[in-house]
Amino acid sequence: GEDVEQSLFLSVREGDSSVINCTYTDSSSTYLYWYKQEPGAGLQLLTYIFSNMDMKQDQRLTVLLNKKDKHLSLRIADTQTGDSAIYFCAERYPGGYNKLIFGAGTRLAVHP
Amino acid sequence: EAGVAQSPRYKIIEKRQSVAFWCNPISGHATLYWYQQILGQGPKLLIQFQNNGVVDDSQLPKDRFSAERLKGVDSTLKIQPAKLEDSAVYLCASSSPAGGNQETQYFGPGTRLLVL
Numbered sequence: 001g002e003d004v005e006q007s008l009f010l011s012v013r014e015g016d017s018s019v020i021n022c023t024y025t026d027s028s029s030t031y032l033y034w035y036k037q038e039p040g041a042g043l044q045l046l047t048y049i050f051s052n053m054d055m056k057q058d059q060r061l062t063v064l065l066n067k068k069d070k071h072l073s074l075r076i077a078d079t080q081t082g083d084s085a086i087y088f089c090a091e092r093y094p095g096g097y098n099k100l101i102f103g104a105g106t107r108l109a110v111h112p
Numbered sequence: 113e114a115g116v117a118q119s120p121r122y123k124i125i126e127k128r129q130s131v132a133f134w135c136n137p138i139s140g141h142a143t144l145y146w147y148q149q150i151l152g153q154g155p156k157l158l159i160q161f162q163n164n165g166v167v168d169d170s171q172l173p174k175d176r177f178s179a180e181r182l183k184g185v186d187s188t189l190k191i192q193p194a195k196l197e198d199s200a201v202y203l204c205a206s207s208s209p210a211g212g213n214q215e216t217q218y219f220g221p222g223t224r225l226l227v228l
Contacts, residue, residue, distance in 0.1 A: 004154070031214055035219075040221070041221055041222075042116070042203055042205075042219035042221045042222050043155070043203070043205075043219040044219070045216055045217070045218070048214065048216070050214070088154050088155075090154070097143075097162070097167050097168070098143065098207060098215050098217070099157055099160065099168060100155075100157065102155050102156070103154050104152065104153050104154050105153075105154055
């Protein structure tokens, strides 16, 4: 089936770490993505991970993948007010050519 | 490098009217996608083009939605007639193979449609 689930809201204090979680259903997905959407804007690719990897780090971002549990997480270190946005998890659907299935998004609110 | 361009940015119409959206992908990108993003949800793929051919339109409501990509570059998405439930943001994205099997989709700013 096609279903990606995320928690809807996360609030963190500036300077703390944020962890956004996602579960997906298709174990044969090859790539998993994190996109960021700011108000009134399109989606910006943050990072992606290939399914044969457990972890990927890119500056303040760390992606963890647990294939057994079909769980993906995005950790943002030293969260800043500019990180406030909606974060979407997406899986590349194995049944289509580069078709992405998105979760509903997690709204991250960063407060002082 | 210029990003994906979309117009108009906003559109308000009454139900049963028709509307069209335009997308200009990143230069050289062979694949173009149209997504519908309803408020509070993630984007849902409506149609995908490879050059000027349709790869996937399984979730396109073909009784009212149509899309074309003439000459394999720009694309238009049309709704005729519009329903209240078509109120959403319509996102266009494009991609091109960059080595390996990974192909990043780059998104435009979207067109916000409100149907009254």
